[in-house]
Amino acid sequence: MPELPEVERAVRALRSAVVGKTIAAITLFHPSLRRTNRPARVRALRGAKVQAVDRRGKHQLVVFEDGRVVHVHFRMTGDWHYDAADAPLPRFARAAIAFTDGSRVVLDDPRALSTISVHAAGDGPQLRLGPEPADVALTVNVFASALAKRRGPIKPVLLDQRMIAGLGNIYAAESLWRARISPRAIASQLSRTRVATLLSSIRRVIDAANGARYGEGSGGRFGVYDREGKPCRRCRTPVARILQAGRSTYYCPRCQAR
DNA sequence: GGTCGCCTGGTA
DNA sequence: TACCAGGCGACC
Numbered sequence: 343m344p345e346l347p348e349v350e351r352a353v354r355a356l357r358s359a360v361v362g363k364t365i366a367a368i369t370l371f372h373p374s375l376r377r378t379n380r381p382a383r384v385r386a387l388r389g390a391k392v393q394a395v396d397r398r399g400k401h402q403l404v405v406f407e408d409g410r411v412v413h414v415h416f417r418m419t420g421d422w423h424y425d426a427a428d429a430p431l432p433r434f435a436r437a438a439i440a441f442t443d444g445s446r447v448v449l450d451d452p453r454a455l456s457t458i459s460v461h462a463a464g465d466g467p468q469l470r471l472g473p474e475p476a477d478v479a480l481t482v483n484v485f486a487s488a489l490a491k492r493r494g495p496i497k498p499v500l501l502d503q504r505m506i507a508g509l510g511n512i513y514a515a516e517s518l519w520r521a522r523i524s525p526r527a528i529a530s531q532l533s534r535t536r537v538a539t540l541l542s543s544i545r546r547v548i549d550a551a552n553g554a555r556y557g558e559g560s561g562g563r564f565g566v567y568d569r570e571g572k573p574c575r576r577c578r579t580p581v582a583r584i585l586q587a588g589r590s591t592y593y594c595p596r597c598q599a600r
Numbered sequence: 601g602g603t604c605g606c607c608t609g610g611t612a
Numbered sequence: 613t614a615c616c617a618g619g620c621g622a623c624c
Binding site for chain 1: 606
């Protein structure tokens with residue numbers, strides 16, 4: 343599920359579910375999680391009390407009262423599942439956190455690419471992230487000077503989390519479509535006007551995605567994403583798909599001509 | 601920058 | 613049986 347709006351939703355749900363609770367046990371089921379986590383460090387979280395749940399970009403941070411931090415990233419297909427500690431596990435359970443009140447949070451992830459790591463107090467994960475889309479410090483000037491340093495095509499640049507934290511493949515494509523900018527346009531060559539348009543398009547697309555979930559049904563109505571061969575919603579030209587940096591990019595060859 | 605690997609499932 | 617997948621770090 344995870345693009346920014348989905349992670350934000352997941353964080354809010356997690357926050358209301360676990361803040362103030364004390365860990366009874368953490369269990370890692372998937373080999374890749376066992377490989378990357380030291381058992382003693384995970385076991386030592388027993389008795390730790392959750393103080394806060396924070397989000398930075400698509401990263402989730404569970405902060406404990408003693409300053410330790412559990413860092414979770416859903417990658418492609420992770421999500422939280424809530425149940426009781428004695429309930430049957432969901433099909434793709436990769437990890438579980440049981441609390442002393444009998445409740446449980448399960449990391450449910452068919453593709454098993456999610457990551458979990460445990461950090462000592464004062465030694466949190468080093469996240470190299472740019473500003474959040476909604477950050478008022480992210481001005482057109484700031485965005486333009488960041489883009490000016492990048493000689494490559496704009497679409498892969500937008501996926502770099504150091505540009506804007508949390509922007510993913512879907513909304514990068516949607517933002518460019520909305521701004522009528524070719525995904526192949528060279529980042530450093532965008533005019534200031536186009537940079538301004540792109541920034542406001544990114545914000546509008548993210549805002550719409552944030553709101554769409556409650557509207558149900560209205561969500562998932564993309565302009566170009568996953569619409570190869572289907573008509574552009576603006577000009578009816580068939581949407582094209584190209585590969586950039588190994589990822590699909592959908593765009594309208596007419597609205598977003600170079 | 602591009603490409604690959606991590607994992608596993610859904611779909612054509 | 614192929615290809616594709618909302619991410620990202622390691623590699624050239």
